[in-house]
Every structure is written in C-alpha cells, then in structure tokens.
Amino acid sequence: MLQSVLVKLPLLRQAARKNVLNIDEISRLIVDVPDFPEPGVVFKDITPLLAHPVGFAATVEQLAERIAASGAEELLAIESRGFIFGAAAATRLGLPLHLVRKPGKLPRRTIGVDYDLEYGSDRVEIHDGVLTAGKSYAIVDDVIATGGTAAATAQLVRDQGGDTAGCFVVIELAFLNGHKRLNGCRVDSLITF
Numbered sequence: 001m002l003q004s005v006l007v008k009l010p011l012l013r014q015a016a017r018k019n020v021l022n023i024d025e026i027s028r029l030i031v032d033v034p035d036f037p038e039p040g041v042v043f044k045d046i047t048p049l050l051a052h053p054v055g056f057a058a059t060v061e062q063l064a065e066r067i068a069a070s071g072a073e074e075l076l077a078i079e080s081r082g083f084i085f086g087a088a089a090a091t092r093l094g095l096p097l098h099l100v101r102k103p104g105k106l107p108r109r110t111i112g113v114d115y116d117l118e119y120g121s122d123r124v125e126i127h128d129g130v131l132t133a134g135k136s137y138a139i140v141d142d143v144i145a146t147g148g149t150a151a152a153t154a155q156l157v158r159d160q161g162g163d164t165a166g167c168f169v170v171i172e173l174a175f176l177n178g179h180k181r182l183n184g185c186r187v188d189s190l191i192t193f
C-alpha cells in the first residue's frame with residue numbers, strides 16, 4: 001500500500017506542476033452551499049478540492065508560483081482554511097510561515113488589529129515579535145469576501161513596519177469589493193466569482 005502511494009507521488013507532483021488541472025477544472029472542485037452558515041450566504045466549500053490530490057496540488061502550485069513572483073519573503077496564513085493553503089505553499093517555496101489567528105488562540109504574547117463586521121467586530125492576532133520591519137509578507141487565505149480579515153492582517157504587517165507582497169487567495173468574491181478595503185495591498189486570486 002505504502003509502496004504504491006510512494007510510486008504515485010512523483011507522478012502527482014509532475015501532474016500538478018504542469019498545471020494539468022486548469023483554473024476552470026479547479027473551480028469545478030469547489031461546491032456552493034447556499035444559506036450556510038446563515039440565510040443569504042453562499043458558502044464556498046473547498047473540501048472537495050482538498051480531497052482531490054491533483055486538484056489540491058495544482059492549486060498550491062498556482063498559489064506558490066504567484067507568491068514567488070511577488071518577491072514575498074515570508075507567509076502569513078489566516079485562520080482557519082488559510083492555514084491549509086499557506087502551509088502547503090510555504091513548504092513548496094521553502095519560506096517561513098506565521099499563523100494569524102482569532103483572539104485567544106495563540107499561546108504567547110500577541111499583537112492584534114480589530115476590524116468591523118456587518119454586525120459587531122472581530123480581531124486578528126499574531127505572536128509578538130515575528131513580524132520584522134522592512135520584510136515583505138504574502139497573506140494567504142482560501143476566500144476573500146468583504147476583505148475585512150485580510151485588511152486587518154495587512155494592517156498588522158504595516159503597524160510593524162513590514163510590506164505586504166499581496167493577498168493570495170484561491171477564491172475572490174469580487175461582488176463584495178473586498179479589494180477596496182485593502183488599502184493598497186493587491187489581491188491575487190486564482191478564481192473570481
């Protein structure tokens with residue numbers, strides 16, 4: 001069993017690197033779930049994409065290529081599905097990965113930025129001391145919707161004197177105009193709805 005997986009591994013990597021699945025094929029692996037988690041929201045479910053080894057690898061390959069082209073020196077992955085793509089891209093590129101989390105999740109001293117939601121507010125945090133002035137950071141997530149989470153993450157970087165190389169996402173919900181909140185940090189998305 002292990003033997004057959006190991007034999008297949010280089011073939012899968014090769015398939016993904018040649019982008020054997022194009023963006024249309026990748027987007028067909030993302031399922032719309034209407035009215036989740038609340039009425040009126042169409043949730044973009046990426047779990048079928050994760051369950052498709054060639055599709056997932058091709059997605060990571062595309063993200064990694066774009067991040068490499070941006071000149072980013074380190075990656076910031078946003079909780080929680082951003083961790084999946086950020087971690088995979090970081091190992092592919094051999095770049096440091098840092099976790100941006102919801103309040104109270106990181107064990108050491110944190111710095112954070114609050115941001116507004118339609119109803120109420122939220123906050124992103126990162127361990128104090130991991131962001132370095134003058135360094136260039138790629139922000140990675142699965143979806144950019146209103147842009148609030150990514151904008152707060154970009155603000156975290158700027159507050160510490162860092163630069164944002166871009167916000168790299170699998171899916172951009174363009175009709176929500178998230179990029180407008182990002183204050184100059186460009187959005188680089190594989191798929192736009």
Ligand code: AMP
Pocket residue numbers: 041042043044045078079080081082141142143144145146147148149150178
């Ligand atoms: P926002 O701050 O509005 O850009 O929301 C971005 C975060 O919420 C991302 O971390 C996404 O995982 C999640 N998210 C927002 N809208 C959706 C959606 N329609 N489908 C899936 N995830 C979403």
